[in-house]
Amino acid sequence: MEYFYVVFGGGGTTSASCVVDSFPVKQDFDTRRYSGMWYGLQKRDPEGLFLQDNISANYTIDDDGVMTAHTKGRVTLFGFWVVCADMAAQYTVPDPSTPGKMFMTYQGLASYLSSGGDNYWIIDTDYDNYAITYACRVLKEDGTCDDGYAVVFSRNPRGLPPAIQRLIRRKQEEICWLGQFQPVLQSGAC
Numbered sequence: 001m002e003y004f005y006v007v008f009g010g011g012g013t014t015s016a017s018c019v020v021d022s023f024p025v026k027q028d029f030d031t032r033r034y035s036g037m038w039y040g041l042q043k044r045d046p047e048g049l050f051l052q053d054n055i056s057a058n059y060t061i062d063d064d065g066v067m068t069a070h071t072k073g074r075v076t077l078f079g080f081w082v083v084c085a086d087m088a089a090q091y092t093v094p095d096p097s098t099p100g101k102m103f104m105t106y107q108g109l110a111s112y113l114s115s116g117g118d119n120y121w122i123i124d125t126d127y128d129n130y131a132i133t134y135a136c137r138v139l140k141e142d143g144t145c146d147d148g149y150a151v152v153f154s155r156n157p158r159g160l161p162p163a164i165q166r167l168i169r170r171k172q173e174e175i176c177w178l179g180q181f182q183p184v185l186q187s188g189a190c
Contacts, residue, residue: 045149
């Protein structure tokens with residue numbers, strides 16, 4: 001089975017290790033270049049409530065260099081109530097030598113939305129077209145991810161060119177989630 005995964009899944013070799021700490025992140029990540037509007041094109045959901053579609057995130061940098069995000073997207077609550085949710089997040093960099101590995105503290109802007117914190121990594125970005133974000137919420141004893149999420153963002157809500165899509169598939173393979181992403185509808189509902 002793995003042979004078919006390698007040949008048809010990514011066209012290359014699979015990651016030598018799915019240990020989360022071994023995943024590469026964007027070197028010399030620059031929050032100022034990253035700031036601005038991003039649109040979710042693909043996502044891998046964690047367990048529990050997560051934005052389902054029309055995902056957008058506007059990243060800003062304050063005078064002290066702190067990055068914050070205002071994120072919108074639709075969620076289904078109680079199994080039937082579809083609403084546009086607003087979330088706010090602030091990012092800190094625990095180790096300045098690895099600025100692509102951040103900690104995100106988030107707050108739902110309504111009482112029915114959750115609050116908390118996650119490790120939030122920028123796996124890759126070219127700042128002008130795409131970004132791949134990653135968060136592992138629960139690690140297994142062997143260091144692989146038991147529960148987490150990822151979003152492929154684009155500056156353009158209509159999609160990305162084929163060359164960038166191929167690069168994104170390679171990065172999804174590196175984080176051991178190739179084939180686990182689903183498209184994100186961008187209808188302008190939020």
